[in-house]
Amino acid sequence: MEKFFRRNFAGYAFLAPWLIGFFLLAIGPILASLYLSFTKYNIVRPPQWIGLDNYFYMFEFDDRFKKALQVTFTFVTISVPAKLIFALGVAMALDKGIRAIGWYRALFYLPSILGGSIAVAILWRQLFNYDGVVNSALRLVGLDGPYWLADPKYSLWTLIVLAVWQFGSPMLIFLAGLRAIPQELYEAAEIDAAGPVRKFFAITVPLLAPVIFFNLVLQMIEAFKSFSGAFIISGGSGAPLDSLLFFTVYLYDEAFSYLRMGYASALAWVLLLIIAAFTAIAFWTSKYWVHYENERG
Amino acid sequence: MTTTLSISTTALTAKQYREARARRAKRAGLLKHVFLIATSLIMIYPLIWMISASFKPDNQIFGSLSLWPATFDWDNYSQGWNALSVSFTRFFWNSTFVTVLSVIGNVISCSFAAYAFARLEFTGKNMWFALMMMTLMVPYHVVLIPQYLLFLNLGWVNTYLPLIVPKFLAGEAFFIFLMIQFFRQLPRELDEAAMIDGCSPFKIYWAIIMPLSLPAMATAAIFSFIWTWEDFLGPLVYLNKIEDYTVPLALRMFLSQDGASQYGPMFAMSILSILPIFLFFIIFQRLIIRGIAMSGLK
Numbered sequence: 212m213e214k215f216f217r218r219n220f221a222g223y224a225f226l227a228p229w230l231i232g233f234f235l236l237a238i239g240p241i242l243a244s245l246y247l248s249f250t251k252y253n254i255v256r257p258p259q260w261i262g263l264d265n266y267f268y269m270f271e272f273d274d275r276f277k278k279a280l281q282v283t284f285t286f287v288t289i290s291v292p293a294k295l296i297f298a299l300g301v302a303m304a305l306d307k308g309i310r311a312i313g314w315y316r317a318l319f320y321l322p323s324i325l326g327g328s329i330a331v332a333i334l335w336r337q338l339f340n341y342d343g344v345v346n347s348a349l350r351l352v353g354l355d356g357p358y359w360l361a362d363p364k365y366s367l368w369t370l371i372v373l374a375v376w377q378f379g380s381p382m383l384i385f386l387a388g389l390r391a392i393p394q395e396l397y398e399a400a401e402i403d404a405a406g407p408v409r410k411f412f413a414i415t416v417p418l419l420a421p422v423i424f425f426n427l428v429l430q431m432i433e434a435f436k437s438f439s440g441a442f443i444i445s446g447g448s449g450a451p452l453d454s455l456l457f458f459t460v461y462l463y464d465e466a467f468s469y470l471r472m473g474y475a476s477a478l479a480w481v482l483l484l485i486i487a488a489f490t491a492i493a494f495w496t497s498k499y500w501v502h503y504e505n506e507r508g
Numbered sequence: 509m510t511t512t513l514s515i516s517t518t519a520l521t522a523k524q525y526r527e528a529r530a531r532r533a534k535r536a537g538l539l540k541h542v543f544l545i546a547t548s549l550i551m552i553y554p555l556i557w558m559i560s561a562s563f564k565p566d567n568q569i570f571g572s573l574s575l576w577p578a579t580f581d582w583d584n585y586s587q588g589w590n591a592l593s594v595s596f597t598r599f600f601w602n603s604t605f606v607t608v609l610s611v612i613g614n615v616i617s618c619s620f621a622a623y624a625f626a627r628l629e630f631t632g633k634n635m636w637f638a639l640m641m642m643t644l645m646v647p648y649h650v651v652l653i654p655q656y657l658l659f660l661n662l663g664w665v666n667t668y669l670p671l672i673v674p675k676f677l678a679g680e681a682f683f684i685f686l687m688i689q690f691f692r693q694l695p696r697e698l699d700e701a702a703m704i705d706g707c708s709p710f711k712i713y714w715a716i717i718m719p720l721s722l723p724a725m726a727t728a729a730i731f732s733f734i735w736t737w738e739d740f741l742g743p744l745v746y747l748n749k750i751e752d753y754t755v756p757l758a759l760r761m762f763l764s765q766d767g768a769s770q771y772g773p774m775f776a777m778s779i780l781s782i783l784p785i786f787l788f789f790i791i792f793q794r795l796i797i798r799g800i801a802m803s804g805l806k
Contacts, residue, residue: 215631221709222630229621229640229684232677237643240654247653254657301547304540317793318548324789324796325555328738329756330778333763334558337771342570344557351573376551380800387801401529436647439740443760459649466653467745479650486647 241483248477253470265477276478278453279461286367286457287434290374295426298378302385303415316383323379331373332443336360339369360444363454370455373440381426388422389415420501428493435486438463458482562775569771581772585780588773592761594751596777599758606671606743606754607736613675614683614732615725621678622687623713627699644681648741656745670746671739675732683728686799690724691717727799730792734785755781 223230248265250258269276301319305312325331338344339359346356359365392415400410416423438459441449448464449456462482466475561569562584563577589596624630625637659670678684694717702712718725743754750761759781762774789796 219630222624222628222633225620225624225628225709225713226630226636227620228617228676229624229678230636232617232674232679233639233643235658236655236674236677236679237646237651238639240651240658241646243654243657244650254660301544304544309537309540309544315544315548316797317789318552320797321555321786321789322551324734325782325785327735328782328785329740329759330558330782333759333774333778334554336763337561337570337775338554338557340570344554344573347573376554383797383800402525432645432647436649438649442740443763446763459647462649463741466656472653472657476653479647479653482647483650486645490645 244476244479247473248480250473252473252476254472255470258473261473265474266481268474269477269481275453275456275461279449279456279458282367282449282454282456283435283458286370286374286437287431290371291427291430291434293371294375294378294430295381295423297375298381298426299385299419299423301378302382302389305382305386306389316386319382320379323377326373326377327439329439329443332440335369335373335440336444361451363452366445366451366454369444370440373444374434374437381430384422384426385419388419392418417502421503424493424497424501428490431489431493432486435482435489458485558775559779562772562779564772566771569775584772584776588770588776588780591770591773591777592750592758594753594758596755596758596780598751599753599755600780602668602752603737603754603756606668607733609668609672610675610736611729611732613672614678614680615729617676617678618680618683618728619687619718619721619725620713621684622691623717625684626688626691627696627712627717628709640681640684644685652741652745659746665746666748666752667746668752671736671742675736680732683732686728687721687724690721694720723795723798726792727795730788730796731799733788737785 247258249260249262251261251264252258305315305319309315322331340346341356341358341361343359345359349356357365359369396414396418397410400414405413436459438457441455441457441460442463445451445455445460447460449460458478459482462475462478465471465478556575557573560575560577563580563582564584565579565581568578621640625633625640655670655674656665659665662669664670664673698716698720699712702716707715738756739754740756740760743757747753747757750758753761759774759778762770762777
């Protein structure tokens with residue numbers, strides 16, 4: 212017993228802050244929110260058990276919930292691939308010892324590091340104003356830009372552009388991955404008269420697959436979680452006509468504007484399950500297109 | 509006869525091949541630079557536009573693409589600093605206070621956990637490690653409501669404690685992961701030699717691991733600084749009194765105020781709010797870029 216204690220003491224001593232945090236701020240709250248999701252709770256009165264009613268209501272009657280799902284899915288399915296394609300394109304242009312690579316890398320990464328700030332969200336609102344910079348640029352080429360922020364047909368695009376603009380960190384990860392591809396493969400392919408397209412699909416994509424997969428999962432989770440941009444640009448409400456009602460914005464609104472803590476907890480659990488499902492699907496399909504170098508067979 | 513001929517043909521093609529390759533590389537190189545310069549200009553244009561807007565009077569801000577203000581005007585800065593009912597001196601002080609304590613908390617608590625995972629043996633280590641990695645996936649929104657209720661019951665709402673205390677409890681699994689990756693690269697012989705000399709695990713952490721992993725600590729500190737400085741949701745939920753606001757919350761007030769003729773001051777304060785991040789980025793660029801590649805890959 213004493214030996215067991217002595218062997219484990221140091222490890223648990225160093226782990227103690229994390230363990231406390233894990234129970235009080237991670238797993239505890241996750242379970243608590245599962246419990247709350249089965250209740251009606253407005254802080255003032257104690258939680259009242261209502262079984263699955265929150266979930267029934269959500270899927271049967273709540274149009275805002277459906278709208279939030281639709282907006283979030285649209286955002287994720289457009290912004291994530293666009294961002295990754297852009298990141299890969301720039302990373303490939305930067306690869307192979309181009310001059311001034313340090314400058315380019317810094318310039319391309321800068322938006323990612325500032326992009327989460329409220330300052331940039333505020334800037335974005337003004338860029339896409341009717342007489343903002345984007346429409347001024349369109350007017351130069353003779354186009355009359357729409358009311359980006361007021362028209363629900365276009366408003367989500369402003370946030371997609373904002374997300375793609377922050378392609379810096381997948382780009383850096385792609386760059387490191389491209390460096391690891393042996394140059395001889397490309398040379399051998401060129402001797403066999405393979406063109407750039409062929410080289411891209413026969414060498415770059417398969418060898419980069421693990422990195423593409425990693426970036427895909429990471430960016431997908433990030434996109435589901437994104438909040439401040441949509442919150443600021445829509446003025447906190449998902450306006451116009453709920454076209455910017457990201458799932459996270461809806462959750463915040465239910466919890467802190469209407470104090471429907473039970474219902475908001477149910478929303479939180481749905482979000483958790485959606486992210487888990489998407490990650491699981493990504494891992495499951497990865498069997499068919501991601502192969503690791505040290506794998507056999 | 510035939511043999512010599514075929515040899516010379518191959519020699520020729522090899523030479524031609526090399527020349528053609530060099531030509532193509534040069535042309536591709538030029539195209540690439542054109543593409544990269546054009547892209548980086550588009551990327552950076554909005555930021556430069558915001559800097560220039562912060563010097564323009566309100567009536568010149570919209571409807572123009574020009575980056576050069578007709579007159580350089582610092583008025584927006586002095587006006588913006590005092591545009592809200594509380595001055596930005598207060599907001600910057602609040603942000604600094606929260607950020608500095610958060611950085612300290614993150615670095616200490618995450619390096620403790622990382623040291624345990626990377627270097628110490630104890631029962632249940634693999635299980636805890638798997639659980640830690642799982643928390644990477646959990647969105648903050650899922651734990652937000654119960655955490656809020658917990659802090660509400662503790663009477664911590666409208667204080668900075670909900671923003672700072674979690675940072676001392678190694679809440680950011682990303683940093684733990686980053687440091688584990690770094691600690692694993694340090695030779696284990698160092699620990700073993702120190703252990704034979706009678707060093708305790710704490711002494712090993714303090715005298716060997718810490719000093720040798722300054723780059724990892726710095727990387728974690730920098731990211732922690734940037735994320736805390738930019739954090740919006742945490743302060744939005746926990747701070748309700750304007751004199752407690754951090755800079756991002758204060759900036760948002762420019763949007764909710766009615767008479768919307770405050771664009772110049774709003775941009776001026778926006779620029780000041782990202783200035784610290786920008787400076788950090790310039791100074792620590794190498795560490796930041798390496799940190800992403802390291803935590804992302806290896």
